[in-house]
Amino acid sequence: MKTESRRLILASTSPRRRELMALLELPFECHAPNFEEASDPALSPAEEAMEFARAKAASLLAEFPDALLIGSDTL
Numbered sequence: 001m002k003t004e005s006r007r008l009i010l011a012s013t014s015p016r017r018r019e020l021m022a023l024l025e026l027p028f029e030c031h032a033p034n035f036e037e038a039s040d041p042a043l044s045p046a047e048e049a050m051e052f053a054r055a056k057a058a059s060l061l062a063e064f065p066d067a068l069l070i071g072s073d074t075l
Protein backbone atom coordinates (compact mmCIF):
# COMPACT_ATOMS: atom_id res chain seq x y z
CA MET A 1 0.00 0.00 0.00
CA LYS A 2 1.44 3.34 -1.05
CA THR A 3 0.75 6.16 1.38
CA GLU A 4 1.68 8.82 -1.19
CA SER A 5 -1.42 7.94 -3.21
CA ARG A 6 -3.75 8.18 -0.21
CA ARG A 7 -4.89 11.24 1.71
CA LEU A 8 -3.36 11.49 5.17
CA ILE A 9 -5.89 12.86 7.65
CA LEU A 10 -5.35 13.81 11.27
CA ALA A 11 -8.59 13.36 13.20
CA SER A 12 -7.96 16.43 15.35
CA THR A 13 -8.18 20.20 15.35
CA SER A 14 -5.52 20.54 18.06
CA PRO A 15 -2.88 23.13 17.11
CA ARG A 16 -0.19 21.11 18.91
CA ARG A 17 -1.05 17.88 17.08
CA ARG A 18 -1.06 19.79 13.78
CA GLU A 19 2.39 21.16 14.66
CA LEU A 20 3.71 17.67 15.47
CA MET A 21 2.32 16.22 12.23
CA ALA A 22 3.93 19.03 10.24
CA LEU A 23 7.33 17.85 11.51
CA LEU A 24 6.90 14.75 9.32
CA GLU A 25 7.01 16.99 6.24
CA LEU A 26 4.21 14.99 4.61
CA PRO A 27 1.07 16.52 3.15
CA PHE A 28 -1.87 16.04 5.51
CA GLU A 29 -5.26 17.47 6.37
CA CYS A 30 -6.89 18.08 9.74
CA HIS A 31 -10.56 17.31 10.30
CA ALA A 32 -12.57 17.47 13.51
CA PRO A 33 -13.51 13.99 14.70
CA ASN A 34 -17.20 13.19 15.17
CA PHE A 35 -16.60 11.77 18.63
CA GLU A 36 -17.52 12.80 22.17
CA GLU A 37 -15.08 11.65 24.86
CA ALA A 38 -16.76 9.84 27.74
CA SER A 39 -14.60 8.26 30.45
CA ASP A 40 -14.93 4.56 31.14
CA PRO A 41 -13.86 3.69 34.72
CA ALA A 42 -13.18 0.10 33.61
CA LEU A 43 -10.27 1.29 31.46
CA SER A 44 -6.84 2.37 32.65
CA PRO A 45 -5.78 5.87 31.58
CA ALA A 46 -3.52 4.40 28.88
CA GLU A 47 -6.31 2.14 27.59
CA GLU A 48 -8.72 5.05 27.57
CA ALA A 49 -6.31 7.23 25.57
CA MET A 50 -5.86 4.41 23.05
CA GLU A 51 -9.62 3.92 22.76
CA PHE A 52 -10.23 7.65 22.30
CA ALA A 53 -7.54 7.79 19.58
CA ARG A 54 -9.05 4.79 17.79
CA ALA A 55 -12.57 6.20 18.04
CA LYS A 56 -11.52 9.62 16.74
CA ALA A 57 -9.99 8.07 13.62
CA ALA A 58 -12.92 5.65 13.19
CA SER A 59 -15.40 8.53 13.39
CA LEU A 60 -14.10 9.86 10.07
CA LEU A 61 -13.95 6.53 8.25
CA ALA A 62 -17.33 6.89 6.51
CA GLU A 63 -16.43 10.38 5.28
CA PHE A 64 -12.91 9.42 4.14
CA PRO A 65 -13.00 5.66 3.38
CA ASP A 66 -9.81 5.64 1.28
CA ALA A 67 -7.72 7.90 3.49
CA LEU A 68 -5.08 6.99 6.03
CA LEU A 69 -6.67 8.27 9.26
CA ILE A 70 -4.66 9.15 12.35
CA GLY A 71 -6.27 9.64 15.74
CA SER A 72 -4.45 10.56 18.92
CA ASP A 73 -5.16 11.34 22.53
CA THR A 74 -3.12 12.20 25.59
CA LEU A 75 -3.42 11.24 29.23
